[in-house]
Amino acid sequence: MAEVRMTNINKSFGAVEVIPDLSLTIPDGSFSVLVGPSGCGKSTLLRMIAGLEDVSAGEIHIAGEDVTGAKPSDRGIAMVFQSYALYPHMSVRQNIGFGLKLAKTPKDEINRRVGEAAEILQLGPLLDRKPRQLSGGQRQRVAIGRSIVRKPKVFLFDEPLSNLDAALRTQMRVELAELHAKLNATMIYVTHDQVEAMTMADQIVIMKDGIIQQVGRPMELYNAPQNPFVAGFIGSPRMNLIEGRIAEARKSKILGIRPEHIDVSPDAGEWEGRLRYVEHLGSDTVAYVDSEAAGRITVRLPGEVAISTGDAVFLTPRANNIHLFRADGTVERA
Incomplete structure (x- = not known):
């Protein structure tokens, strides 16, 4: 395990600055x-943490050691990519242990570590199979096993679930969270999917244009977003962000209200509207409402609700759940 600390990191590709000035700490043992x-x-x-990209300026420390100029192999990290990158002619056992073999690790030690990783990842019955005989989720577990046997200080995941279907992604999210609990290791995970972030992380770092927008626990970001970008990015369906007279009446530039924090009535409410489209999902109902006062509003109601496209409705935002943002994008009240 290890803390990862980045101080005043800058990255430019020629004249293009992609990360202007970033400082961030990844706590020891965090996901x-x-x-x-x-x-x-x-x-x-x-x-850059992995050493696969040079740092234009700033420093990176892993477990207290400055690794800014160190080779990837000297950083104590293991990386799992979007592609599984398994050797098709090797068995699962050989794929997991291949890096150790290259490092001339004794055969008994390789077998011991491969066995431990296989037990953690439930790959024991599959050790003699070839990658073509595995499902996508099983292949990804093999790729993770290849990292586990190296006993790294830090695990790095670069969108590892992107190639899986929806059901497998859900299953693998659970398995990765359980893996983190078993290993109690420092893990840094990259994704564009806010659902993955909300369900797995104990710390989320939201970025835009190379700049950190907010860092915090999942529900901190959900309940108290610090700017409209975070407010609209975290949560599904996304938060309604309303400008114009409704926000101005509360002396703000933008009023934010989450779909589940809006009450719907056929008779009376703060904003009148008409149902443009309704999604009946069983567990909940998502309605898209066109309102002259508030614009296009998304509402989420629990369970199955007897409403249909074209119905006239009245919407009332719950006062305690309104988020107000100033003209400069900072939060006024949440």
């Missing part, structure tokens, strides 16, 4: 997720 839209700099930052 920290770097999240943001494509091009926000999260993968570049991960690659």
Whole structure:
């Protein structure tokens, strides 16, 4: 385990500055997720931690040691990529232990470590299979096993679930969270999927244009976003961000209200509107409402609700759940 500390990190590709000036601490033993839209700099930052990208300025420390100029192999890290990168002609056992074999680790030690990793990842019955005989989720577990046997100080994950279907992604989120609990290791995980961030992280780092927007625990970011970008990025469906007269009446530039914090009535309410589209999902109902006063509003109601496209409705935001943002984008009240 190890703390990862980045101080005044800058990264430029020629004249293009992708990370202007970033300082961040990844606590020892944490599961920290770097999240943001494509091009926000999260993968570049991960690659700088790994030593796969040079740092233009600043310092990176892992476990108290300055590794800014160190080779990837000398940083005590292991990285799991989006692609599994397994050797097709090797068995699962051979794939997991290949890095140790290259390092000339004694055969008994290789077998012991591979066995431990296989037990943690439930790969025991699959050790003699080839990658083509495995599912996508099983292949990703093999790639993770290859990292575990190296006993790194820090695990780095670069969008490892992107190639999996929805059901497998859900399963693997659970397995990765359980793996973190078993290993009690420092893990840094990159994704553009805020659901992955919310469900797995104990620390989320939200980035935009190479700049950290907010750092905190998942529900801290959900309940108290510090700017409209964070407010709109975290949560699904996304927070309603309303400008104009409604926000101005509360002396703010933007009023934010989450879809689940809006009450719907057929008779009376603060904003009148008409249902543009309704999604009946069983566990909840998501409605998209066109309102002259508030614009297009998304509402989420628990369970199955008897409303249909075209119905007239009245919406009332719950006062205690309103978020107000100033003209400069900072939070006024949440």
